[in-house]
Amino acid sequence: MSSQSGEQKMQWAIRHMPILSSVAERFEKEQPFAGLNIVIALHLEAKTANLACVMLRGGAKVAITASNPITTQDDVAQALAERGVTVFAKRGETPAEYKEYFGNVLATKPNLLIDDGGDLVNAVHFEHPELLPAIVGACEETTTGITRDRALARAGKLSFPIIGVNEGLCKHLFDNRFGTGQSAWDGILRTTNMNIAGRVVVVAGYGWVGKGVAMRARGLGAQVVVTEVDPVKSVEAHMEGYQVMPMLEAARIGEIFITCTGNVKVITKEHFGVMKDGAILCNAGHFDIEVDVQHLRNKDPQHHEVRHNIEEYASGGKHFYVLGEGRLVNLACADGHPIEIMDLTFALQALSAEYLVRHQESLPNELINVPETIDDMASRAFLASRGLSIDTLTEEQREYLGSY
Amino acid sequence: MSSQSGEQKMQWAIRHMPILSSVAERFEKEQPFAGLNIVIALHLEAKTANLACVMLRGGAKVAITASNPITTQDDVAQALAERGVTVFAKRGETPAEYKEYFGNVLATKPNLLIDDGGDLVNAVHFEHPELLPAIVGACEETTTGITRDRALARAGKLSFPIIGVNEGLCKHLFDNRFGTGQSAWDGILRTTNMNIAGRVVVVAGYGWVGKGVAMRARGLGAQVVVTEVDPVKSVEAHMEGYQVMPMLEAARIGEIFITCTGNVKVITKEHFGVMKDGAILCNAGHFDIEVDVQHLRNKDPQHHEVRHNIEEYASGGKHFYVLGEGRLVNLACADGHPIEIMDLTFALQALSAEYLVRHQESLPNELINVPETIDDMASRAFLASRGLSIDTLTEEQREYLGSY
Amino acid sequence: MSSQSGEQKMQWAIRHMPILSSVAERFEKEQPFAGLNIVIALHLEAKTANLACVMLRGGAKVAITASNPITTQDDVAQALAERGVTVFAKRGETPAEYKEYFGNVLATKPNLLIDDGGDLVNAVHFEHPELLPAIVGACEETTTGITRDRALARAGKLSFPIIGVNEGLCKHLFDNRFGTGQSAWDGILRTTNMNIAGRVVVVAGYGWVGKGVAMRARGLGAQVVVTEVDPVKSVEAHMEGYQVMPMLEAARIGEIFITCTGNVKVITKEHFGVMKDGAILCNAGHFDIEVDVQHLRNKDPQHHEVRHNIEEYASGGKHFYVLGEGRLVNLACADGHPIEIMDLTFALQALSAEYLVRHQESLPNELINVPETIDDMASRAFLASRGLSIDTLTEEQREYLGSY
């Protein structure tokens, strides 16, 4: 582990995050977070590290921990610590350590939370309610986290406003679809060295993540099968030319399976029973609960790694190969989302955090949408960074739209 | 004009509209529209005719006129009349006739309106307010119509509930994207006989229609350029690999232009000025106002047809070719949307109309979303008609989702 | 039938055939065909008509007949006659008329033949051997014709040189793939008005035509199944992500079938037996022998047209729909290949015909490849017509390649 390689990774990321750089420059002048403690729980690698630094430049004290026990890059963690961020995270945390580190960062008495999956928000509500009064608000990164936060809000238990960053257009339209789409395949390619062209790839779930993963599977020449529980999304997948069928049927013909549902036990016992020998299993959903790896572990306690990040499980006379222990394959087996995508996402995070602070007097304790102005600002900054210009409505067009 | 060819076209359509057939069977038993007058204004061709017949089977008296002066298929109109629908429409109506026919159908004293573009709703509010008391509600087909209806609702002037069918998932996800996407190209191919592979195709507007038209342009091998005014949609088009630029720049390199914005004067004087000789111009938006054909007509009063549905305009030493007079290219130059797509859309129309009647006591005079149950019903019927089955949540999964 | 509409179609075609126009200009000056009789048998529509005129401008007397009894456009035939070409063709020729017309054009005592499918070459060898001495050579357009010509050459019976235009890079790379790919779908779309997205489309044969038809099927959102007899081509289709299986299996799941094999009885009795009710059948191969329509006709002598160019056949309690009588769907149901594609193909025809005349002393009585210089000339003219420039090898690069 060397902080130098971590710093190098961060430098490369910063080079490809022009939106965040321009936000950071403004933050440095305006110091919106002066005197505030920010606690971040995200997948700790170079891009996230850059977000932490941007908050630092905005005047905050920042403490960070990992939102996933397996996705931390230790060299980046060390480099980040050297830049003045309080870091509690290491690759391969035990469940106990994972919990301990959450305690550590929360001990800094946060005023703002940057959450990924809802663990921070749940921790302060149910384990550290003494922290609630000081908290201005939180930003949540994922679909999963928003579902959990919404449940909290509906139950009337939410103690501060949360901006659902995932619902921002510049997040879910790009991060979940293009980000996961590309990076999940980056992880699968480098881990397996398998040929994707012609392979039967089963994508479970056709939300934004599933759409992205299916799109890139096709882009690599795969024959794509989609499984869904929602009939409208199923029609959508069908119209895109994908085969649509129940998982039990897909399991019989699939060769590579990628779960993208946000739900539990999507591929389990009954599916293993009919699967082909040699099937590859991985997950692109937030938690490692979609593929029932525990079932395989119980069946084959002797399972072993056959290639970096590939575990072989024997079961019923067949062998199955699980990538990255069934955790997010793009983070466990690759470097997470492409940098530029995270530039958009983290620009939303940084701007949403600023919004929470600037509007703290007026915001209700609810799950709040990303304000349109933030999406507008981030997307225009992205276009500018790519050297693109677009049309603006003429006076006559504006009048026409208004004339109704 | 022969009612026989019209009846034949209708039979072919019915064969490919299984969802509507199953709805019609139920309507025939339940007679939800017994005693009601329904007025329809839609593009009058075989699929629309089928919708009219379904309403008829549901017990209604039905009068129909065209929502566009150029898209009526006369043989279908005649066949429909023979089936008992009151028809006022012919291909190539003058503006005066168009208006007169609206008067004719409204004279039947409608209780329900099936509208396409908002003309019926506007007519009863501003020209025939005496009809308002008897009207239970309306269904609106298009983005354009909904924008107009919303303006009416916001102004507090709406006198009955309107279901914005276009906002139904089973409408805009499929009809605007896959329906217009395919049929616009059907119109362009058959009208021009040009090779699309390698052509620079400019798609103005990246809403659902623009997305569909761009997707199929690429599917035909074109090099696609997208113009937009919305920055988020621009980023989306860019991420799909399309070139994004202002129209003035696109005009210099484009060879085939398709407007899909719903706005006015998208391609006009300044663009013609820089365009290449031989450029093809057409429109897939609701009104024929996106390409400024009037400007070309003024410049070249001698313009003439060089091939069926292609007018040549000389201007500034160059020649431009306008398809279908700048009206909806899929309707003016082809047979409109694919049948199965309209099966979904019209199932939403029929079920929404039924909903208006069954809930007339309780619905507010507002623009109402398509109820989720209707989208669910239509999409499940579609999947069934295609022989597809999908997963359902297990008890454990349902609990997991609910556990938050 | 009006020669005016035919002339208009020809004008539109000429506008989009810049390569042929430049060839024609040179021919007009150099008169390579002065004093020669040329007989052409091609699908008689606007683009072919343009080729005939180019030969005319090169000094030839030209007689033309149709290479297919159903694909002639009568208005074009009339316009062509008015331009001075001897025409024997009409849409819907009987087999007797087809044969008679061949006799008519051959009676002009040709010196050069432009053949499509090998019928002209066979006719002069086996029915009119008296014409052989005057014949300088022939150009053949199709894979099918070349197979027949090659058999003749192998048997030592060929009496003059034939240039296999189909083997020219600028022919089969573009015409068979991009030309048929687009135009076959143009025919299917306009004839059926069906939605292709999500449909199971079965493409029989994965040669250049099959590749093009499959590519565009996918571009329209279909789920594509390929059947083949060649194992290497099967692997190729598989790697492109298409499903590969025997026709008997494909017949069970297919909804639209397109034969592209150049072989006989590809879809027949046993396949109809397992096919779904409502299957659409069409052909993109040269002869109408790939789908066994005769079998269906025998089963259902009452078959009738249900929509323009769609015949319904009842068989075994099911209904099948045959487009364009099982003849080339792009010609029988649409306007044939896109114009610009035929510009490339016919440039090869015109230049090959010139080559035969200019090298008549030295050419052997064999099937000859299109000379590289002709492909080079045509492709460079195409690039120029599209305003494209490309790199040229530097001196250093040329040396490097030569250094081996």
Place this chain on the structure above:
Amino acid sequence: MSSQSGEQKMQWAIRHMPILSSVAERFEKEQPFAGLNIVIALHLEAKTANLACVMLRGGAKVAITASNPITTQDDVAQALAERGVTVFAKRGETPAEYKEYFGNVLATKPNLLIDDGGDLVNAVHFEHPELLPAIVGACEETTTGITRDRALARAGKLSFPIIGVNEGLCKHLFDNRFGTGQSAWDGILRTTNMNIAGRVVVVAGYGWVGKGVAMRARGLGAQVVVTEVDPVKSVEAHMEGYQVMPMLEAARIGEIFITCTGNVKVITKEHFGVMKDGAILCNAGHFDIEVDVQHLRNKDPQHHEVRHNIEEYASGGKHFYVLGEGRLVNLACADGHPIEIMDLTFALQALSAEYLVRHQESLPNELINVPETIDDMASRAFLASRGLSIDTLTEEQREYLGSY
């Protein structure tokens, strides 16, 4: 370096190389190479190692060296040595070592050569002519090598038959296109973590490799520009919807450049001069001569690695990033071709080597095509390994084809 990880990599490869496994089983029985020395020069990683083992099982003594100084995986080399192959190779060989190792393997007095790029064949002809009499023949893997071998043959200097494996259908149709297409992007993704969607990617050369790289670039959402010197290939790229232009123009707009030409100095001084700051440069052609990295090194002797396998070069106030030193990006920055692709390629190698031995009496000292039977055998084995069956010609169809 651990032989265990190398052995593990080999095991994973063997699992996905079913064709080679079935060939090896037969070889083990038939011992076609008993008593022969085979020398192999290939990129030394797990898949190549498997080929070496297959030859071993066929009775040969095998010595192997690397065909590229940077692509050897040391753990695999060690594992291979433990299996009984004589190995001279290490990652990062100096030019002197590269040459020395060639000497070492040739000292084993080969009877058969498996060559990649022509270095072995050239070495025995020009540096070790004393070895020529014992050599039965050679197999050559690449386009580059075949060009060199052909030059030798044309000059009348070839002393033994060479089978141009690259010209085998099962090689160039799949390996160059699908293999390099996927693996080059695997290398770029994992090395840069950049977002490809929307990026302007310039592919230099549109041969099989360029076709594959461009296809996958599009599959990842890039906007693809192709540069070429051949006009027919340029038209082909254009028809696929790619932008075609000279490199000097492409250099101005490109963001990621991938050379695939097999030629020298494709991207050089004049192009760097107009390129954007931050451009990414890499190569998928055989030799590291396509991007003029030497020029950059001279300009910026201080250049340094900014991320694993990325060197930053300052030049003219801009920064350029070269991946894998401008060597084959799929091998230098990833694990080379996907395993299943190499299964096909190496099956051709093994079967061609067997063919050379079995037909040594009758083969001329020329460059020989891969016999059709070998392509047939390999492709059928591939289909079988994927569980696919295909059609066979009926008696009637066979007769029809033969009837001409």
